Amino acid sequence: xxxxxxxxxxxxxxxxxxxxxxxxxxxxxxxxxxxxxxxxxxxxxxxxxxxxxxxxxxxxxxxxxxxxxxxxxxxxxxxxxxxxxxxxxxxxxxxxxxxxxxxxxxxxxxxxxxxxxxxxxxxxxxxxxxxxxxxxxxxxxxxxxxxxxxxxxxxxxxxxxxxxxxxxxxxxxxxxxxxxxxxxxxxxxxxxxxxxxxxxxxxxxxxxxxxx
Amino acid sequence: xxxxxxxxxxxxxxxxxxxxxxxxxxxxxxxxxxxxxxxxxxxxxxxxxxxxxxxxxxxxxxxxxxxxxxxxxxxxxxxxxxxxxxxxxxxxxxxxxxxxxxxxxxxxxxxxxxxxxxxxxxxxxxxxxxxxxxxxxxxxxxxxxxxxxxxxxxxxxxxxxxxxxxxxxxxxxxxxxxxxxxxxxxxxxxxxxxxxxxxxxxxxxxxxxxxxxxxxxxxxxxxxxxxxxxxxxxxxxxxxxxxxxxxxxxxxxxxxxxxxxxxxxxxxxxxxxxxxxxxxxxxxxxxxxxxxxxxxxxxxxxxxxxxxxxxxxxxxxxxxxxxxxxxxxxxxxxxxxxxxxxxxxxxxxxxx
Numbered sequence: 001x002x003x004x005x006x007x008x009x010x011x012x013x014x015x016x017x018x019x020x021x022x023x024x025x026x027x028x029x030x031x032x033x034x035x036x037x038x039x040x041x042x043x044x045x046x047x048x049x050x051x052x053x054x055x056x057x058x059x060x061x062x063x064x065x066x067x068x069x070x071x072x073x074x075x076x077x078x079x080x081x082x083x084x085x086x087x088x089x090x091x092x093x094x095x096x097x098x099x100x101x102x103x104x105x106x107x108x109x110x111x112x113x114x115x116x117x118x119x120x121x122x123x124x125x126x127x128x129x130x131x132x133x134x135x136x137x138x139x140x141x142x143x144x145x146x147x148x149x150x151x152x153x154x155x156x157x158x159x160x161x162x163x164x165x166x167x168x169x170x171x172x173x174x175x176x177x178x179x180x181x182x183x184x185x186x187x188x189x190x191x192x193x194x195x196x197x198x199x200x201x202x203x204x205x206x207x208x209x210x211x212x
Numbered sequence: 213x214x215x216x217x218x219x220x221x222x223x224x225x226x227x228x229x230x231x232x233x234x235x236x237x238x239x240x241x242x243x244x245x246x247x248x249x250x251x252x253x254x255x256x257x258x259x260x261x262x263x264x265x266x267x268x269x270x271x272x273x274x275x276x277x278x279x280x281x282x283x284x285x286x287x288x289x290x291x292x293x294x295x296x297x298x299x300x301x302x303x304x305x306x307x308x309x310x311x312x313x314x315x316x317x318x319x320x321x322x323x324x325x326x327x328x329x330x331x332x333x334x335x336x337x338x339x340x341x342x343x344x345x346x347x348x349x350x351x352x353x354x355x356x357x358x359x360x361x362x363x364x365x366x367x368x369x370x371x372x373x374x375x376x377x378x379x380x381x382x383x384x385x386x387x388x389x390x391x392x393x394x395x396x397x398x399x400x401x402x403x404x405x406x407x408x409x410x411x412x413x414x415x416x417x418x419x420x421x422x423x424x425x426x427x428x429x430x431x432x433x434x435x436x437x438x439x440x441x442x443x444x445x446x447x448x449x450x451x452x453x454x455x456x457x458x459x460x461x462x463x464x465x466x467x468x469x470x471x472x473x474x475x476x477x478x479x480x481x482x483x484x485x486x487x488x489x490x491x492x493x494x495x496x497x498x499x500x501x502x503x504x505x506x507x508x509x510x511x512x513x514x515x516x517x518x519x520x521x522x523x524x525x526x527x528x529x530x531x532x533x534x535x536x537x538x539x540x541x542x543x544x545x546x547x548x549x550x551x552x553x554x555x556x557x558x559x560x561x562x563x564x
Contacts, residue, residue, distance in 0.1 A: 016426070018381055058422065058423065058457050058460075058478070060426075061422055061423065061424055061425050061426040061427075062423060062424045062425075063377045063380070063381075063424060063425050063426055063430065064426045066373075066374060066377050067377065067378075067381065099302075099304070099310070100310060101302075101310060101311060101312060101313065101314070101372070102310075102368070102372075102373055103372065103373070103374065104372075104373035104374050104377075107374050149307055149308070149310070150307065150501055150504070150538050150540060151304055151306050151307030151538075151539070151540075152307075154306075154540070177455070177501075178501050181455070181477065181499055181500075181501035181502065182499070182501045182502045182504075182505075184505070185501070188505075
């Protein structure tokens, strides 16, 4: 356990310094000792969680969160598909940004999802009507929505309304600056959970799966 | 710098200058950084409102009459600088416009990028006309706060956040070229606003905040750019990290020569005031997002709390933490804030 913690700490330090080669060395060493699911559970996820907590506390910068998630995503891309982790019984998921060209939050969460072995559809930038329509057409069970502006965050009310009208049970997980600044906003717009960072988004997905 | 005129009601300009000189004026100055609300005052849509300088001038004057705050704000929308570079602006009925598709997609785009000529740009000229008219109306009694986006932060709209972060880490030559163009534009744009009548310039630089950039090479780059840029702006400046954390970089910001600092709502106003004591005034730090659902009583409580933490001895301007009050914040809350500043912000301070 102690050695695992040390490995995670060293891995986090390499990620925060954007040391791709150093991070890859640790990743490969952990992978050789066990299976890919173990590497994800014991290295990638704890590292992303630590970095997410650092972002919450103000000790880690957004640029570091972004670069760390990209490096983890790259490491997972090099893993042969046959051995890549596939979450057993994972729900149909998608990710989207509402009415905004600032896509950083979506990119970070997407990278963390891929690095954690989740499959999902990327809807890119959509309006609330487009999003509700895509969710229904694709029978999406969990939708992750990123919003940078307050008005975009408030649009999620409309998405929720359209989904309820259609009798859709889709769970909505939201994230982005407005939700971080107003911790009651996610409930107000009718979301099922809020992720203040990518690690919290992963936890929110797990919670949604348990209650589905 | 003028001292306090005991018992006299100061003009907004006297009040702000006194507090910037670390003395106590007649009451705590407050900046309601209202942009879109002027459209509501005039019964216009947001896009229609920003299309004519005379609308914004009238909106700013009416809002100041209504709320009695201590500045005029000719800033229209952040995407305007991208519009000046030839980029797309996307309008909404209930919020500020966004910048559209990035104008920089390749390295070639950076090498061919040219700073727009301020006086040839219709949108920038509109702001200069706004400032000129406000100056005529307010004379020297109310500060007019011009605004620029820093050369270091503008690329978020020019090329997208993720591409820019990667550029910072991996392509220093392209980064330097981009800074060169943006800095030329920023200096010219700021000084044109000063020449039109702006009293001071607010330098918006969220990327220099440790919330966004890590300590190390890119943070150093941000401050290097800020120091060079601010040294060429011919007026006092306020450094605003637009909700980003400030405490860890207070000394770096003071070194840029800025007169005031916009403080994040995630930080303790008293701690930041103590860190800046006598060296730089603090501006903040109401949570603009939460403000949307405050009651008038909560607004009053927030004013009392902020005054208690940061107003003693001057050097404090009450404001929001981001530099723009969201469209969804009600007139009722804004009036409650204004009333509370007049009640609880009077010097000498009562026990808040």
